[in-house]
Amino acid sequence: MAQAPIVIGIADQMSDYSRQANARNLKIGFVPTMGALHQGHLSLVTEARKHCDIVVASIFVNPTQFNDPKDFERYPRHIERDIELLSTAACDAVFIPESVEQIYPPDRAAVQVDLGLLGQVMEGKYRPGHFDGVVNVVSRLFDIVRPHMAFFGLKDYQQFRVIQYMVQQLQIPVELVGVPTTRNADGLALSSRNQLLSDQERQQALAIIRCMQQARARAMTSTGAEIKAWVKDYFDQLPEFALEYAEVAHGQTLAPIEGDLAHESHPVLFIAAKLGKVRLIDNLFLKN
Numbered sequence: 001m002a003q004a005p006i007v008i009g010i011a012d013q014m015s016d017y018s019r020q021a022n023a024r025n026l027k028i029g030f031v032p033t034m035g036a037l038h039q040g041h042l043s044l045v046t047e048a049r050k051h052c053d054i055v056v057a058s059i060f061v062n063p064t065q066f067n068d069p070k071d072f073e074r075y076p077r078h079i080e081r082d083i084e085l086l087s088t089a090a091c092d093a094v095f096i097p098e099s100v101e102q103i104y105p106p107d108r109a110a111v112q113v114d115l116g117l118l119g120q121v122m123e124g125k126y127r128p129g130h131f132d133g134v135v136n137v138v139s140r141l142f143d144i145v146r147p148h149m150a151f152f153g154l155k156d157y158q159q160f161r162v163i164q165y166m167v168q169q170l171q172i173p174v175e176l177v178g179v180p181t182t183r184n185a186d187g188l189a190l191s192s193r194n195q196l197l198s199d200q201e202r203q204q205a206l207a208i209i210r211c212m213q214q215a216r217a218r219a220m221t222s223t224g225a226e227i228k229a230w231v232k233d234y235f236d237q238l239p240e241f242a243l244e245y246a247e248v249a250h251g252q253t254l255a256p257i258e259g260d261l262a263h264e265s266h267p268v269l270f271i272a273a274k275l276g277k278v279r280l281i282d283n284l285f286l287k288n
Helices: 011-023 039-051 069-074 079-088 130-145 154-170 192-196 199-204 206-221 224-236
Strands: 006-008 028-033 054-059 093-095 149-153 175-179 241-250 267-275 278-285
Touching: 006 011, 011 028, 011 054, 011 093, 011 130, 028 039, 028 130, 039 054, 039 079, 039 149, 039 175, 054 079, 054 130, 079 093, 093 130, 130 154, 149 154, 154 175, 154 267, 154 278, 192 278, 199 206, 206 224, 206 267, 206 278, 224 241, 224 267
Parallel strands: 006 093, 028 054, 028 149, 054 093, 149 175
Antiparallel strands: 241 267, 267 278
C-alpha cells in the first residue's frame, strides 16, 4: 500500500522540514499546485522523484492570481482526493497552508518584479494582476520550502517563463524544470478546469488541440499573422467557443511573430478560449 505524504499546514513547520532534509544533504524537489490534481500534476511529482531525494508538493488556491472572484470561488477543490493521488506518486510531504495568512502574513511586503513584455501579453493582458499574484505566491513558496529544484507543467508556458524571469531577477537559488504538457490519448491537455466541463463540453474541447495541430501543419508555409487569422476563422465557426486570444509568439521572449515562420527557431501558438463557463488555455510549438 502506498504511503501517504506528511501533511504540513504551518509555514514554519514546512521550513523546519526542509532544514532537516538539508542537514542530511538531501536534495528537495518541489511541485507547487492549486490542487484538483490530475495525471499532469503526478507527472511532475514523478519527474521530481527522478532527480531528488525528497519530493514536496503544495496545494494552495492562491486568491491573488484570480482577477475574477467568481473564477476563484468556482475553482475545484478536492483535498482528500488530492492527498490520495499524491500517495500513489510517492510524494514525501505536502504543504497545505491552513490559512491565507500562512502565505501572506500581515508583515510581509509584496514582491515587485518588472516583468516587461512577459507580463503584458496574452494572460498578462487578459488577466490583469494575474502574474503579480503568481510572482508573489511562488516566491513565497520558494522561501518557505527552499527547494533545490522546482517542477512546472508547460501547459502554463507563459507562467513558466514568468517564473524563470522572477528567479533570475530575485536571484533565488532554485533550478527550474519545465515538464511537457500531459495529454489524454485524444490530445486534450489535462487541466484542473476540465473537471468543470460537461461530457459534451469535454468532447467539444478537443477542437483546441485539433486547431493547433492543423496550424502546425501550415506553419512552415505561413506567416504568424496568417496563422492567427486562420485560427480566428476556425473558432468563428464554433459558436460554443468564445476565443479570447490566439497568438504566435517567440518561445523565449513571448514577442509576437507576425512574419514568416520558416526561419523562426521557437515559434509557439498560444490559445485561450471560453467553453461555456470554463476558460481553457493551451499552447503548441509550431516546430519540433
